[in-house]
Amino acid sequence: MEILNQLPEDHWLNLDGLLAFLAVYEDEGRLQAFQQVLKKLDLREGVVVEAGAGLGRLSRVLLEVLKPRTLYLVEENPLAVRHLHTLFGATPGVRVVQGFIESFQPAEPVDLLVQEFFGPLLYDESLAALERLPFTPREVFPNEGRLTVQVIPLSAFQDPVLTPEVWALFQGALVSDLFDDSVVPYTPQATVLTWSWSGGLQHHEVDLSGLEGEVLRFGVEIRHNGIHLCDPVHCPNWPFVYTPRIGNRFRLSFTYHEGFSETRFRWIKEP
Ligand SMILES: C[S@@+](CC[C@H](N)C(=O)[O-])C[C@H]1O[C@@H](n2cnc3c(N)ncnc32)[C@H](O)[C@@H]1O
DSSP: OOOOSOOOHHHHHHHHHHHHTHHHHHOHHHHHHHHHHHTTSOOTTOEEEEESOTTSHHHHHHHHHHOOSEEEEEESOHHHHHHHHHHHTTSTTEEEEESOGGGOOOSSOOSEEEEOOOBTTBSSSSGGGGGGOSSOOSEEESOEEEEEEEEEOGGGGOOSSSOHHHHHTTTTOOEESOSOGGGSOOOOOEEEEEEETTTEEEEOOOOOTTOOOSEEEEEEEEEETTEEEEOTTTOTTSOOEEEEOOSSOEEEEEEEETTEEEEEEEEOOOO
């Protein structure tokens, strides 16, 4: 999806932000998985903060399932905030707050912070914002994730366009949604990154020597207290990410900028 006409820059950016997240609201697999686990949290009459409430789909589930005393919906995108006011402006106990979660100062202790800041490369969306909270929630949901990788021969995809020569043009780029994912089952071969609310982001050394194939496929897995919630096969909001393999070791890194992470990727030269 893209906006094809000229608009004032701020409006364009805010609309583009909304479009970027449409897939998350349409992902029924994710909503169901989240709902199943949220139902088991004992938080009746608690204070809940949703960090990045977007268009309010998960917010409705939080109201129904958790029955909080207060639900703060914190969102940085002003267009989404306008919609949240329309949806919940008259709902008792719901407070819509415009701004980044990093500057939100709740007036009372927070029992649960709910967030969906995972990107297709785990840390490439807004998880870094959670390291900068000015308050400490008692619990965070979901609280764990990992990024895994698989190596696949290019020939397995039998793609008439992405020949070896064309594939080589993508060297150095991480591209989501590129191949027909269903052709090769996802069987992760190594863990690249792990994140948890208690431990933050951890990088793992990955050495691909011994594995055959020219395509790297990355997939994210989201969990809560060890319970599996989502992966790219069951939750389409998180597509697989592909890149041409040009070595055995690589480095992924992230820099934080105004609420979001910017991603860097490079191959490490063999000695
Ligand atoms: C993937 S959507 C999730 C929406 C909703 N929580 C859900 O699960 O359906 C992420 C939302 O968080 C907002 N967001 C991202 N980073 C944020 C930040 N640092 N502070 C506040 N909102 C943020 C985005 O604008 C977007 O609306």
